[in-house]
Amino acid sequence: MALPAVDPAGAVFTRPIRHLANGSCPWMIGRRDGGWLLSACLAVGMTGVRVRDVSALEILDSRGRPTLQVAVTFSDGTSGLAGVPSGASTGSGEAVERRDGDPGRYGGLGVLAAAESVQGEIADLLRSADWEDLEQLDDALISLDGTPGKSRLGANAITGVSMACARAFAAGSGRPLWDWLTPHAVTARLPVPHFNVINGGAHAPNLLDFQEFMIAPLGAPSLPEAVRAGAEVYAALRRLLADSGHSTGLGDEGGFAPEVSEPEEVLRLLVVAIEAAGYVAGPDGVAIALDPAANGFREDSGRYRVGDQKLTSDELIERYAGMVARFPVWSIEDGLAEDDWAGWQRLTERLGPAVQLVGDDIFVTNPVTITDAVAEGIGNAALIKVNQIGTVSETLRAMTVCRIAGYAQMISHRSGETTDTSIADLAVGTGCGQIKTGAPARGERVAKYNRLAEIAAATPSLPYGLAKT
Secondary structure, three states, rough: OOOOOOEEEEEEEEEEEOOOOOEEEEEEEOOOOOOOEEEEEHHHHHHEEEEEEEEEEEOOOOOEEEEEEEEEEEEOOOOOEOOOOOOOOOOOOOOOOOOOOOOOOHHOOOHHHHHHHHHHHHHHHHHHOOEOOOHHHHHHHHHHHHOOOOOOHHHHHHHHHHHHHHHHHHHHHHHOOHHHHHHHOOOEOOEEEEEEEEOOHOOOOOOOOOOEEEOOOOOOHHHHHHHHHHHHHHHHHHHHHHHOOOOEEEOOOOOOOOOOOOOHHHHHHHOOOOOHHOOOOOOOOOOEEEEHHHHEEOOOOOOOOOOEEOOHHHHHHHHHHHHHHOOOOOEEEEOOOOOHHHHHHHHHHHHHHEEEEEEEOOOOHHHHHHHHHHHOOOOOEEEEEEEOOOHHHHHOOOOHHHHOOOOOOEEEEOOOOOOOHHHHHHHHHEEEOEEEOOOOOOHHHHHHHHHHHHHHHOOOOEEEOOOOO
């Protein structure tokens, strides 16, 4: 079933239609003109299952903070397990975690109430019906919560259940998760990994305002070679920092956190490290991607504080332009604050033809917000985080909107991670061609890269590299 030619700016929200003869489950995406366009999502290949058991456990994430682990078992014995990530740098429109607020436990960050949501209301719902597919189940969870941000039951509770059920559905189909997640008419592919090797902002206690400096082996011939390049450049960077008298302590996502305040100095260090590892710095070898996370350094005055400078939106845009001209920067994420839409439009006009401009805090994996951004000419790519919107189904809808609009997508981890590897499968199955999941260090980060290596070894016919938009 081919997608019809549409004006992507018209897509505003979604609703499911089921019972297609081939067992697939497309989505109807609403248009402002009142019509509907058909967009394929994941093929289920299963009919009604009932949930037998569901449980939630308070565990620790990679920052030592509580999060949830959710286990689901269907009546046929298939099961799924999911660890829920948690962000540090968050957009105001993100789905809302449920935290206990008890200062006597984990400084108020406990998730026992969210666990009770899973084992109480959600469990009762899941046991009450036969579920044809994940979309039906996710829609029921959204309706049960009844709030725009999933705050009543907790987005962490709903995310965990949705992720665990996705695994159970995939297990029941006898297919790997990545294959089960692949939407109709989409070609699965191994993504280019973006390794966060220098941390700043909300991810590290240093002077660096920009949050992430990533290396992206765009020129690698395969996923294993891309991972090797990332690890070798990371090792070369460690030596370079140590030889230069900088700390080689790590930030939340496994990147180094040196006391450097100017982003241009970090870019210079990255180019030296790339070349020291034996690679070409650029799109034919190892390129650089930035996540300034500008929400974190925008002041109440509307100016952006970078080092000792306070810049207007236009001045910061020109600073980015200078970085792109001097260094092999191919992607910039959250270059301006989430509420600076006029600035984003100018950023897109100025740099959109030259580099990828990724919306994270501004888009929050929300299909409606992405639709509005497309209509306003904001960015040309979206960061995709399952827990940011709250269910796997809504995540897939957001990616469908991006594909129709010609926007690239990058699957992302969070600063607080577990060893759950679902996002690796999601990146492969959706064919988006890009993933960022931290440095090639720390077990919770490396687990995702190792899962990609497993998929590559098991299915050598999968293509590798950026997806065409």
